Amino acid sequence: MDIGITIAAILTLAIYSFLYKDNPFYKTAEHILLGVSVGYFVVITITNTLIPKLFIPIFIEGKLIYIIPGVLGLMMFLRFHRRSAQFSRIPLSIIIGVGAGAAIPAYMQAQLLAQIKATMLPLTNLSNIIIIAAVLTVLVFFYFSREHKGVMGFGAKAGIYFLMLFFGSTFGYTVMARVSLLIGRMQFLLHNWLGLIN
Amino acid sequence: MLRKLPLYICFVFGTFMLAQFFIPHPVSTALYKMVLDWVQIIYALSLLVGAAMLIKHHTLIASKPVAKDRQYSLIVLFGIFIMIITGLFFGRGNKTVFLWIFNNIQAPMQATMFSLLSFFVASAAYRGFRARNAQSVFLLGAAIIVMLGKVPIGDMITPYIPQSADWLLNVPSMAARRGIYIGIALGTIATSLRVILGIERTYLGGK
Amino acid sequence: MDAVGGKRINIRHIIFILMALAVALPLIFKLGLPLRVTDEVRDVYGFIDSLPENSTVLISFDHDTSTLPEMVPLAEAILRHCFRNNIKVIGLALLAEGAAVGDDNLRRIAGEYHKEYGRDYLFLGFRPQFTVAILSMGEDIAREFPRDYRGVDIHNYPIMNNIKNYKDISAVISIADGDMPLYWINYAQARYGVKVIPEVTAVMATTMYPFLQSGQLVGLVAGLKGAAEYEKLLGKPGLASKGMDAQSTAHILIVLLIIVGNVVYFINRRKMRI
Incomplete structure (x- = not known):
């Protein structure tokens, strides 16, 4: 039997032991997972991003301009030094500024205008009427600048019912997703490890 | 000046990204590509700060001989050390130790950890989901219709169940989600403008 | 108690x-319960089927290992469809753990169809800042990924000969356990007009419907059930179909x-x- 599969199966059972109660086997597995995950992340970030995007341009291709983002990135480590910690805000402000500037046209185009346009449906059937009513009433529910009274109150209440249908559907799909994960692990234990199923 | 410098930098970069969208001139596009490269590098290095903080935290615990749960911190550090050594010096491709650990330790454990939720969902289904009022009846009804309508057995009971599930997902649920998305879009645009203009400063740790 | x-x-x-x-x-x-194929899955299948041979699709492995039992069957089904139809695949990952998984999946499924690395498929690797990565690829993929996952200059691969940016890509397929397909819509589709196909965990399915109805998505393949439907259309039952009972x-x-x-x-x- 493949030693890798046996180890994976033992670790899988160690994590399932938590279902009985918290125990040292679970805790050990949990901390192994934390360690290898962080190690993996560090390796992939260095080898996949920093080497091709920073080290090779500077040290092999001689593009010295890349020293600037390199230094800015390293300034993030100043967080560890109390007196110099404020300098780490400079690279952070670049990331935030770029993100905010890029988000405005993107959200305007793809989420606001496109979604409003898709709601402009002909009132020719019940489904279309429900779609328009649901979008409007949910927006009313999330509009807190005016008290939910009268027409606003009725709209907000109707919005809650539509939201409940959405949350219910999402819960149904969440169950589906979680069960799928369990099926995957069961298939591993019963097929790959024990060989009980094809 | 030093305190306000990040606000000015944020304004310059935010305005540039916004302007570049509307004026894709070759000069601005060249600058735009450079900015994107820079952000990718800064971001990658900033992620390593998180890893460094975790290593620092566990090193502190592991270095105290009488610390509670010290052995677990040693395990974390050992895991990080093994992955870094194997990944950086012995390759990451097919048939490497790094990939072997990933496939046989990290991936199965991570997947198992999340599959635990299926048991807790089952437990919550019995103990938590109560049809106490009309709203919760709507919630439970939608959940049951989707749960049955989206698996083969729903079809076998009656074709109306999958049909109802499809209608529910494509009409009221979809529209409610759209309302949320429109709200999120408005909020994102407003917050982004506030960030660029220096009104929103919480990301700098201030008020 | x-x-x-x-x-x-x-x-x-x-x-x-x-x-x-x-x-x-x-x-x-x-139990062998019968499986019904939904319209949104059929739309994705039909779209991939309609692509001419030697078209190129971008498959992004935007997920962690926590959702592998859902993600792997989804990835396997779409990869089999692409390789069967002689569609070229360029893979990448916008979440770190997707990198090792994506590389492994691509290599394995490409092997089933005797596809050659660098000519029929390529794996670019991981980029952490996904907004920037998506925007940057809209300008120049080779600039964002100068080297592939193996560290080789991507200009050395024939698959990249006629590929500059999204204009040369038939569709972006995001295999995601979060809302990454929405970032592809916001930053790649809205700005550069590329078609987006989400292959997501069941949890994320309801968040995709508004974009499906608005026509911003080609179709939707969600969860293990979606993967099973796709396997049925392919005529190749796999892990997902076996899990449906x-x-x-x-x-x-x-x-x-x-x-x-x-x-x-x-x-x-x-x-x-x-």
Whole structure:
């Protein structure tokens, strides 16, 4: 039997032991997972991003301009030094500024205008009427600048019912997703490890 | 000046990204590509700060001989050390130790950890989901219709169940989600403008 | 803890055992329940089928390992379809763990169809800042990924000969356990007009419907069920199809638990009033 599969199966059972109660086997597995995950992340970030995007341009291709983002990135480590910690805000402000500037046209185009346009449906059937009513009433529910009274109150209440249908559907799909994960692990234990199923 | 410098930098970069969208001139596009490269590098290095903080935290615990749960911190550090050594010096491709650990330790454990939720969902289904009022009846009804309508057995009971599930997902649920998305879009645009203009400063740790 | 038959037993543990049995037994003793293919999955399948040979698609492995039981069958089905139709695949990952998984999946499925690395498929690797990565690829993919996952200059690969940016890509397929397809819509489709196909976990399905109805998405393949439907269309049942019986029985169990839980609750409430 493949030693890798046996180890994976033992670790899988160690994590399932938590279902009985918290125990040292679970805790050990949990901390192994934390360690290898962080190690993996560090390796992939260095080898996949920093080497091709920073080290090779500077040290092999001689593009010295890349020293600037390199230094800015390293300034993030100043967080560890109390007196110099404020300098780490400079690279952070670049990331935030770029993100905010890029988000405005993107959200305007793809989420606001496109979604409003898709709601402009002909009132020719019940489904279309429900779609328009649901979008409007949910927006009313999330509009807190005016008290939910009268027409606003009725709209907000109707919005809650539509939201409940959405949350219910999402819960149904969440169950589906979680069960799928369990099926995957069961298939591993019963097929790959024990060989009980094809 | 030093305190306000990040606000000015944020304004310059935010305005540039916004302007570049509307004026894709070759000069601005060249600058735009450079900015994107820079952000990718800064971001990658900033992620390593998180890893460094975790290593620092566990090193502190592991270095105290009488610390509670010290052995677990040693395990974390050992895991990080093994992955870094194997990944950086012995390759990451097919048939490497790094990939072997990933496939046989990290991936199965991570997947198992999340599959635990299926048991807790089952437990919550019995103990938590109560049809106490009309709203919760709507919630439970939608959940049951989707749960049955989206698996083969729903079809076998009656074709109306999958049909109802499809209608529910494509009409009221979809529209409610759209309302949320429109709200999120408005909020994102407003917050982004506030960030660029220096009104929103919480990301700098201030008020 | 609930008192049952004079002994104090933990209802939670009974439910856990029932759940394990509801999933394990149908895997061992197959029921063979029939599977219906939904329109949104058929749309994706039809779109991939309509692509001419030697078109190129970008497949982004935007997920962690936590959702592998859903993500792997989804990835396998779409990769098999692409390689069967001689469509070229360029892979990448916008979440770190997707990098090793994506590389592994591509290599494995490409091997089934005797496809050659660098000519028929390529794996670019991981980029952490996904907004920037998506925007940057809209200008120049080779600038964002100067080297592939193996560290080789991507200009050395023939697959990149006619590929500059999204204009040369037929569709972006985001295999995601979060809302990454929405970032592809916001930053790649809205700005550069590329078609987006989401292959997501079931949890994320409801968040995709507004974009499906608005025509911003080609179709939707969600969860293990979506993967099973795709496998059925492909005529190649795999892990997902084999899990569908267990999916049904587990759902029935949860519905029963909700009903029993409510009946017990209302009986107890009535007793309390009396």
